Amino acid sequence: MLFNSIDFAIFLPIVFTLYWVLRNQLKLQNLLIVIASYIFYGMWDWRFLFLILFSTVVDYTMGILIERNDSKNKKKLFLWISILVNLGFLGYFKYSNFFLENFVYAFSFLGQDLKFRGLEIVLPVGISFYTFQTLSYTIDVYRKKLSPTKDFIAFSAFVSFFPQLVAGPIERATHLLPQFYRKRKFDYELAVNGMRQILWGLFKKVVIADNCAQFANQIFNNYEDYSGSTLILGAVFFTFQIYGDFSGYSDIAIGISRLFGFDLMRNFAYPYFSRDIAEFWRRWHISLSTWFRDYLYIPLGGSRGGMWMKIRNTFIIFLVSGFWHGANWTFIIWGALNALYFLPLLLGGKNRNHLEVVAYDKSLPSFKEILQIGVTFGLTVFAWIFFRAENLGHAFGYISRIFHKTIFSVPAIVKDCKQILILLIFFLIIEWLGRRKHFALEFEKGDHRFLKWTLYSLIVLLIGLFMQTEETPFIYFQF
Amino acid sequence: MKKFIFQLFAFFLFSSLIYIIGVGILGSIFPKGEVSNIIYKKGFNGHLYSRINEIDKYDEVDILFLGSSHAYRGFDTRIFKAEGYSSFNLGSSAQTPLQTYTLVSKYLEDLEPKIVIFEVYPGTFVSDGVESSLDLIANDEITSETIDMVLATNHIKTYNSLIVGMFDRLFIDLGIKEIYEENHIKGKDLYVSGGFVERNNEKTSKVVSNLEGGDWKYRKQNLNYFEKILEKLEEKGLKIYLVFAPITKERLSKIENKKEIDQLMIEYENKFKKTKYIDFSSLNFLKDDQEFYDLHHLNQNGVIKFNKFFIQKLKSDLFLVN
Numbered sequence: 051m052l053f054n055s056i057d058f059a060i061f062l063p064i065v066f067t068l069y070w071v072l073r074n075q076l077k078l079q080n081l082l083i084v085i086a087s088y089i090f091y092g093m094w095d096w097r098f099l100f101l102i103l104f105s106t107v108v109d110y111t112m113g114i115l116i117e118r119n120d121s122k123n124k125k126k127l128f129l130w131i132s133i134l135v136n137l138g139f140l141g142y143f144k145y146s147n148f149f150l151e152n153f154v155y156a157f158s159f160l161g162q163d164l165k166f167r168g169l170e171i172v173l174p175v176g177i178s179f180y181t182f183q184t185l186s187y188t189i190d191v192y193r194k195k196l197s198p199t200k201d202f203i204a205f206s207a208f209v210s211f212f213p214q215l216v217a218g219p220i221e222r223a224t225h226l227l228p229q230f231y232r233k234r235k236f237d238y239e240l241a242v243n244g245m246r247q248i249l250w251g252l253f254k255k256v257v258i259a260d261n262c263a264q265f266a267n268q269i270f271n272n273y274e275d276y277s278g279s280t281l282i283l284g285a286v287f288f289t290f291q292i293y294g295d296f297s298g299y300s301d302i303a304i305g306i307s308r309l310f311g312f313d314l315m316r317n318f319a320y321p322y323f324s325r326d327i328a329e330f331w332r333r334w335h336i337s338l339s340t341w342f343r344d345y346l347y348i349p350l351g352g353s354r355g356g357m358w359m360k361i362r363n364t365f366i367i368f369l370v371s372g373f374w375h376g377a378n379w380t381f382i383i384w385g386a387l388n389a390l391y392f393l394p395l396l397l398g399g400k401n402r403n404h405l406e407v408v409a410y411d412k413s414l415p416s417f418k419e420i421l422q423i424g425v426t427f428g429l430t431v432f433a434w435i436f437f438r439a440e441n442l443g444h445a446f447g448y449i450s451r452i453f454h455k456t457i458f459s460v461p462a463i464v465k466d467c468k469q470i471l472i473l474l475i476f477f478l479i480i481e482w483l484g485r486r487k488h489f490a491l492e493f494e495k496g497d498h499r500f501l502k503w504t505l506y507s508l509i510v511l512l513i514g515l516f517m518q519t520e521e522t523p524f525i526y527f528q529f
Numbered sequence: 530m531k532k533f534i535f536q537l538f539a540f541f542l543f544s545s546l547i548y549i550i551g552v553g554i555l556g557s558i559f560p561k562g563e564v565s566n567i568i569y570k571k572g573f574n575g576h577l578y579s580r581i582n583e584i585d586k587y588d589e590v591d592i593l594f595l596g597s598s599h600a601y602r603g604f605d606t607r608i609f610k611a612e613g614y615s616s617f618n619l620g621s622s623a624q625t626p627l628q629t630y631t632l633v634s635k636y637l638e639d640l641e642p643k644i645v646i647f648e649v650y651p652g653t654f655v656s657d658g659v660e661s662s663l664d665l666i667a668n669d670e671i672t673s674e675t676i677d678m679v680l681a682t683n684h685i686k687t688y689n690s691l692i693v694g695m696f697d698r699l700f701i702d703l704g705i706k707e708i709y710e711e712n713h714i715k716g717k718d719l720y721v722s723g724g725f726v727e728r729n730n731e732k733t734s735k736v737v738s739n740l741e742g743g744d745w746k747y748r749k750q751n752l753n754y755f756e757k758i759l760e761k762l763e764e765k766g767l768k769i770y771l772v773f774a775p776i777t778k779e780r781l782s783k784i785e786n787k788k789e790i791d792q793l794m795i796e797y798e799n800k801f802k803k804t805k806y807i808d809f810s811s812l813n814f815l816k817d818d819q820e821f822y823d824l825h826h827l828n829q830n831g832v833i834k835f836n837k838f839f840i841q842k843l844k845s846d847l848f849l850v851n
Contacts, residue, residue, distance in 0.1 A: 070530060236530050238532055238533050241533050242533070242536070245537070261565075469564075503540060503544070504547070506540070506544065507543060507548065508547070508551075510544045511544075511547060511548050511551040511552070514548060514552065514566060514685060514688075514689065515552070515555070515565065515566050515567065515689070516564070516565050516566065517565075517566065517685060519684060519685055519686065
């Protein structure tokens with residue numbers, strides 16, 4: 051079920067109403083979340099519900115066994131069972147074909163011509179997200195940061211919570227699981243802010259991302275027909291497409307959770323206003339970056355060791371992050387490129403220069419900040435070319451055509467994309483004005499209601515006027 | 530919770546008002562797709578505006594033609610008149626059964642036909658009906674049937690277009706806008722009184738290589754409305770001919786499930802006793818490069834040949850059902 055579908059528009063009010071009818075019965079509320087989440091997921095492919103259920107049972111059991119056993123070795127064994135089961139599923143469904151293809155390719159270099167057709171494996175939607183979420187549970191239980199739960203329903207609800215099940219934010223058990231134990235009270239302000247965030251997320255997805263996608267797809271799929279300047283524009287469109295798509299999903303997920311009295315972690319913090327790549331990575335897909343930081347980077351030694359250790363760990367985390375996105379060399383190169391962008395800042399001790407949002411106490415950025423934002427944005431756009439490309443040949447073909455004399459020509463499709471360019475300006479203005487808040491439409495209680503409602507209505511109007519009419523899945527579902 | 534629901538409802542009303550006013554005004558300024566989801570074209574390709582405006586002049590016609598462009602470009606009412614049949618052509622661009630049902634509900638009583646020729650080109654059963662709904666909203670009266678059609682189409686463009694249409698009529702009533710008058714000659718097309726649109730004898734270009742073949746999957750909604758139309762027409766005791774109008778052999782060859790489509794129509798023929806399916810999709814005397822101006826529309830030469838053949842058949846009563 052897609053958030054931007056009629057099915058979901060019917061599903062959500064029904065679940066919301068039932069949920070608050072059961073407001074004094076915590077267990078029933080949690081059970082309702084589990085049932086609703088399984089229906090939500092089952093609408094894609096009910097077969098993979100067994101996978102979620104299996105992960106849930108395994109991690110629930112391992113959590114209890116880790117706590118019950120005093121032997122360190124046994125604790126470690128149970129942790130490894132959890133890791134192997136979760137990563138095993140992920141590896142099988144997501145990476146089998148990649149490894150087999152590359153194995154065959156490697157053999158072809160040795161003169162062995164192996165025949166390989168590829169396995170017909172369907173990737174379960176959201177598997178990368180919920181496996182990481184459940185892993186955080188067993189790891190935190192092992193690290194004694196969290197007591198294992200004895201409430202199977204609450205744990206099932208934590209694993210399958212429908213707003214963030216298929217594309218995050220990837221929650222930490224320490225943050226989300228305790229919320230399932232507490233009695234939820236309907237909070238008017240929280241719910242209103244949730245509705246605002248849903249509206250803004252929807253605008254990002256159906257207006258910004260889907261309209262940018264039209265042009266990005268056209269240009270990327272036919273890059274040989276376009277000038278260098280048009281290819282740059284195509285990459286810029288993809289840059290906004292992926293941001294609108296993914297941060298839009300996160301906004302809707304967080305907003306829906308608020309309607310149910312839950313607080314999910316922030317996933318995006320205006321990344322395209324970043325002044326350097328380190329700041330960008332603190333603001334982009336925060337739940338994944340911090341997951342890798344806490345469960346991979348820091349255990350590897352983080353940035354505490356010498357220069358070589360820093361370089362090694364930085365590359366590991368960025369390459370793994372790239373590989374997490376998909377079983378394709380393009381994602382690995384995308385990760386490596388970001389590592390290369392990031393390393394000079396880390397080695398020069400400048401990776402924490404910009405902790406506050408740009409122009410925090412000013413209305414406009416300085417010339418220097420504009421330049422920094424421009425350079426960071428340019429580097430990001432360049433890296434996204436690898437992320438969007440079908441394969442490395444496509445990516446390098448695309449890039450080589452950019453650096454052609456036609457780079458200075460007027461992009462061929464400028465006339466056709468006036469609408470989306472105007473919408474992007476509107477979008478950036480609202481994001482800029484809201485950059486000090488958790489999301490752009492967040493308002494304090496007591497602000498002018500008429501003005502706020504007029505702004506929301508204008509966004510509703512823009513959605514109605516410019517939304518793409520085909521239901522398009524969110525990009526991150528494929529990860 | 531009560532406050533939340535009340536505020537949500539109040540916001541819903543407020544934003545609906547802003548939405549309606551916004552779409553109405555923007556649609557009046559930019560009606561032709563400058564804003565993605567507003568398309569309100571008076572005097573669309575198919576001359577529906579002119580057709581609807583002269584319905585009042587016709588009653589008790591012998592034949593009523595229904596269907597898509599293959600109907601209003603394929604059946605020349607002048608030729609039928611010359612052979613002694615009064616007729617009216619109520620075809621419109623990309624008309625799917627949903628729009629046919631809407632038009633039949635509105636105008637069947639006025640036209641009181643004896644026979645209905647219902648053109649059943651497969652494309653109209655495959656279509657989502659948005660294009661045709663937009664045509665009807667802009668060029669036909671807006672009535673409760675129109676609103677039913679918009680709800681059944683359930684597409685943001687048709688909802689927006691309906692709002693623009695209501696504003697358009699309001700502006701005309703207030704004297705802010707002038708009443709639209711459609712030119713009977715548009716490009717190569719000539720509107721002929723009675724609903725036919727004549728295209729000159731331009732011949733088809735042979736740009737056909739990019740046409741893809743495949744199965745034409747009929748939409749359930751279109752079939753539901755198709756059945757409703759047949760029920761309605763049979764209730765009135767009318768004879769109904771379901772006609773697959775001529776198309777080029779090239780186009781026909783790309784409809785890979787033609788047999789399945791024919792079988793479906795035969796099932797309707799069996800179900801509705803006054804209904805007969807006739808397949809004219811491939812008539813040997815109509816040559817792709819002589820009698821068509823594109824891959825699936827006859828030019829005037831083709832129309833004359835086809836209509837004469839059709840009338841002959843009609844007169845010999847070959848299809849009449851007992």
